[in-house]
Amino acid sequence: MLFTITYTGENPTDLGYLLHKNPARPQTADLSFGRVHVFYTETGPERCTAALLLDMDPLDLVRGRRASGGIFDYVNDRPYVCSSFMCTAISGVYGTAMSGGCAKKQELADTPLDLSVGLFMLPCRGGVILPELLFAPLGYEVHVEESALLDEQFPEWGSSPYIKLTIRGKVRLRDLLNHIYVLIPVFDLQKHYWIGDAEVDKLLDHGRGWLPDHPEKALIARRYFKNLRNLARSALDRLDNGEGAAEAFPSGKDELPGVSVNINDEPKTTSLPRLNTQRLEAVFNTIKKSGAGSVIDLGCGEGHLLRLLINEKNFTRVTGVDVSRTALEHARDKLKLERLPEARQKRVSLLHGSLSCRDKRFRGYDAAALVEVIEHLDENRLDTLEALILGDARPGILVITTPNIEYNEIYGISRFRHDDHRFEWDRSRFQSWAEEAARRYGYQVSFEGIGGADEKLGAPTQMAVFVREEIPGSSPRRPPCV
Ligand code: SAH
Numbered sequence: 416m417l418f419t420i421t422y423t424g425e426n427p428t429d430l431g432y433l434l435h436k437n438p439a440r441p442q443t444a445d446l447s448f449g450r451v452h453v454f455y456t457e458t459g460p461e462r463c464t465a466a467l468l469l470d471m472d473p474l475d476l477v478r479g480r481r482a483s484g485g486i487f488d489y490v491n492d493r494p495y496v497c498s499s500f501m502c503t504a505i506s507g508v509y510g511t512a513m514s515g516g517c518a519k520k521q522e523l524a525d526t527p528l529d530l531s532v533g534l535f536m537l538p539c540r541g542g543v544i545l546p547e548l549l550f551a552p553l554g555y556e557v558h559v560e561e562s563a564l565l566d567e568q569f570p571e572w573g574s575s576p577y578i579k580l581t582i583r584g585k586v587r588l589r590d591l592l593n594h595i596y597v598l599i600p601v602f603d604l605q606k607h608y609w610i611g612d613a614e615v616d617k618l619l620d621h622g623r624g625w626l627p628d629h630p631e632k633a634l635i636a637r638r639y640f641k642n643l644r645n646l647a648r649s650a651l652d653r654l655d656n657g658e659g660a661a662e663a664f665p666s667g668k669d670e671l672p673g674v675s676v677n678i679n680d681e682p683k684t685t686s687l688p689r690l691n692t693q694r695l696e697a698v699f700n701t702i703k704k705s706g707a708g709s710v711i712d713l714g715c716g717e718g719h720l721l722r723l724l725i726n727e728k729n730f731t732r733v734t735g736v737d738v739s740r741t742a743l744e745h746a747r748d749k750l751k752l753e754r755l756p757e758a759r760q761k762r763v764s765l766l767h768g769s770l771s772c773r774d775k776r777f778r779g780y781d782a783a784a785l786v787e788v789i790e791h792l793d794e795n796r797l798d799t800l801e802a803l804i805l806g807d808a809r810p811g812i813l814v815i816t817t818p819n820i821e822y823n824e825i826y827g828i829s830r831f832r833h834d835d836h837r838f839e840w841d842r843s844r845f846q847s848w849a850e851e852a853a854r855r856y857g858y859q860v861s862f863e864g865i866g867g868a869d870e871k872l873g874a875p876t877q878m879a880v881f882v883r884e885e886i887p888g889s890s891p892r893r894p895p896c897v
Contacts, residue, residue: 416497418467418505419456419533420591427463431455432520433588434465434512444508449494451504469504496577497537499600506596513596513621515589530591531583538603539578546580548631549598555582576834593621601638614640615650627654690866691719694876697865698784698814699723701880705812707781711736713770713804714788718746725750725763736766736777743767770800773807783810787876790817790836797848805856805881813858813881816865817845821872842873849879857884 422430431438434453441454449471457464471494493500506513517524539545539559550557562575584591597618618626618639626632633651640646698720702710708731712720715735724733737743743765752760768774770792777783783804792800804813818832820839826832831839840848846862853860858881864874 416469416471416495416501417533417535418469418497418501418595419464420588421457421462421464421531421533423462423529423531427461428458429520429523430463430465433517433524434509435517436465436508438463438465442508446504446507448500448503451508453508467501467504467508469501471500492538492577495536496603497534497599498603502596502599505592509592513589513592515587524588527585527587529583530586530588531581532591532595534580534595534599536577537580537599538576539580545602546578546582549601549635550582550594552630553584553594553625554586555584557582590625593623594625597621597626597635597639601635615646615653618650619653622654690875694786694816694865694878695720695723697863697878698786698816699727701814701878702782702784702812703727703729705782705882707812708732709780710734710782710784711777711780711808711810712784712786713777714738714785714791715746715765716742718750718765720784720786721746721763722750725755725759731762732780733762734764734766734776734780736768736770738767738769740767770803771796773803777804777808780808781811783808783813785813785815787816787818789815790831790833790839792837794838801852801856805852805858809856809883811883814878815849815881816876816878819845819864819873819875819877822866822869822875824872825869825875840877842877845877845879849881853881858882859884 420430420434422433428438436442436453438455438458441452443450443452449469452468452470454466454468455464456466492498511517512524515524546557546559558581560579560581562577564570564574565572586594618636622629626635629635632654633647636647636650636654637644640650702724708729710724710730710732711734712718712724713736715721715737716739718735721733721735724730735743735746737746746765750763752763752765755763766776768776770788785804789797789800804810818836818839819842820831821841823829823832823839842862849860849862852858860879860881863878863880865876865878866874868874
């Protein structure tokens with residue numbers, strides 16, 4: 416990944432003093448996740464460009480740290496894109512410049528200069544308006560080069576989310592570096608280190624002098640903290656001495672303001688309870704009505720459904736399963752399991768497991784839920800999923816929810832609601848899949864829409880409820896481990 420800074424001015428190679436990097440001498444430093452090289456690509460009479468190249472070995476990312484246990488530990492975009500790793504590299508090699516210190520040219524360091532920055536392979540999840548929203552209010556001219564289609568044979572896959580971003584402005588070097596440092600992770604929504612309270616101090620420190628007045632500060636805080644509301648709220652509280660946060664997080668609402676940027680599952684359209692809340696309530700009520708005593712939430716994520724389940728005394732055994740250890744850690748934190756009374760604690764367990772392999776631990780539950788999970792699996796893995804859940808685990812009732820793609824028209828979404836969705840189905844496709852699966856494994860299935868329905872396009876979420884048929888003597892097919 417490459418990050419360039421160009422200074423256009425009277426003695427452009429003074430950039431070397433400001434960055435504390437000699438234009439005549441390329442330098443290399445070792446970081447825990449790779450090597451960083453600083454060199455100059457031009458040192459002409461009018462312009463001087465310093466390049467920071469981050470060279471990461473994908474295997475170094477996995478070695479020596481606790482992996483999440485999936486293929487994504489090994490196959491991911493991190494070594495090839497501008498992400499929080501780049502921010503760590505920037506603060507590592509340009510730390511003194513970021514603090515504004517320059518003994519030899521302090522006056523220049525304190526002066527707004529004609530500077531431009533190139534960020535190559537910046538993951539722009541949130542649409543191409545994001546660079547403009549973030550950088551224009553800071554006085555930069557913004558230029559975005561979008562990537563081509565991912566594959567010309569499959570235009571429906573859309574174009575790659577990686578962009579080349581160039582910004583140009585009259586700005587002090589230290590401010591420019593701090594803007595970049597804070598805003599790269601805002602584009603990306605991923606960070607390679609644990610985000611805790613100390614990050615609030617870091618954001619305020621690097622945002623000093625500009626973030627409090629930024630019109631998109633709520634959006635910035637929300638995305639900087641990967642949608643962790645408490646941290647975003649705490650940062651905004653401190654930025655505004657408590658005034659702005661109330662406005663940014665309307666009371667009682669479970670949603671955050673700012674532009675709709677494809678990170679919540681659905682854009683905000685009404686003041687009705689958020690779709691996510693309606694969905695969880697629908698699933699919870701269906702399971703409760705079934706009279707189930709034990710429930711397993713497959714793909715439980717951060718534990719939203721689990722929270723409802725553990726507060727209901729009828730459920731004597733509640734289990735959450737997820738393939739992501741990070742999601743399970745968040746679930747553990749959010750549910751505050753350690754603080755629950757012992758009796759309630761005993762009823763709950765979190766399991767690290769995958770829905771691609773038969774797992775005895777999934778058996779013996781009265782009810783199972785797959786809430787907004789199937790669309791995260793490749794379509795050709797669904798046969799396996801059916802066999803594992805309906806064929807092997809065989810809960811008395813299984814509740815599945817998934818987006819209704821027809822409704823995306825109302826949201827103005829041309830493809831899927833989330834970057835990680837492998838497919839989204841219309842009602843007829845979902846129903847024919849579910850009916851076939853039910854028939855194959857001896858279940859009755861019925862359907863319901865969740866969320867305000869459109870007459871023609873249906874409801875935003877579709878739900879299937881499978882109820883096991885009790886046929887004496889029948890023995891379900893047990894699939895092999897896949
Ligand atoms: N049910 C949760 C989370 C939905 S997001 C909710 O409604 O809030 C989808 C979840 O499925 C993610 O947490 C993801 O880690 C999990 N997931 C995706 N593939 C999986 C697999 N093969 N096995 C287990 N969990 C999986």
